[in-house]
Amino acid sequence: MTFINRQIEILIVKKLAVLVTTSPYSNLSVTALDYIETALKSNIELVGVFFYQDGVMHASKNIQIASDEFQAIQHWQRLHHTYNLPLHLCITAAEKRGISDEHNDSIHAIFTVSGLGELVELTTKADRMVQL
Amino acid sequence: MSDHALKTLAILNSKAPYSDSAGKDSVDIALVFGSFEQPVSLFFQGDGVWQLVQGQDGSAIAVKDYLKTFSAFEFYDIEDIYVCQNSLEQRNLPATFHIEAVQVLNQRDFAERLTSHHTIFRF
DSSP states (O other): OOOOOOOOOOOOSEEEEEEEEOOOOSTHHHHHHHHHHHHTTOOOOEEEEOOOOOGGGBBBBTOOOTTTTTHHHHHHHHHHHHOOEEEEEEEHHHHTTOOOOSSSBBBBBTEEEEOHHHHHHHHHHEEEEHHH | OOSSSSSOOEEOOOSSTTSSSSSHHHHHHHHHHHHHHEEEEEOOOOOOOGGGOOSSSGGGTTTOOGGGGGGGGGGTTOEEEEEHHHHHHTTOSSSSSSOEEEEEOHHHHHHHHHHHEEEEOOO
């Protein structure tokens, strides 16, 4: 087997962005929250989190998860208030799932209503963009 | 990497076109990045290769035919489109697609090309 020598670039991540595409009732949300919190505690700047696909469900006021299960929203609220973490919501994906700021006021206040242009912005600003 | 280094985006598509909305969600991202003049490459692997198969008609199952949008890629300067040869062979699919400029790559070249991008999204 031939190995290809490739120059490995060590990338020091100073600015991180995260794309969340998993729902609040998925275990993968725990990974996303842990990852983000660890980055914040390591003084990595979180330029923002973008919620897309089923990830937009995190913003819904109407989601009721059994009280003995993981409450992702409480952690988003804590991270948002402690670190001023920007949370952007793809409104097209949200409205498709019954989550709206105009029709039924069902978006938690910590979320900013955005569009895919914001995802471009975050990807451009960050040294690394990670999807979870 | 400097702050001004060009941030290339790869979108890896691994789901069949009409099983869920992943394919459409993926195209929407590709076109938005394209319209902001950000370099985007598209990769099709696993059941994602079905998105390139000719002659599909979503209307038969009442699904909007988002595959038509693929023909707009060139207007958004999305010209780097790669498909995994192994995934085609596993499904006994020919290397003929409903859009042009698709490059068939073996697994190793596919992986190498994919990982040469700054950011990877998968749908």
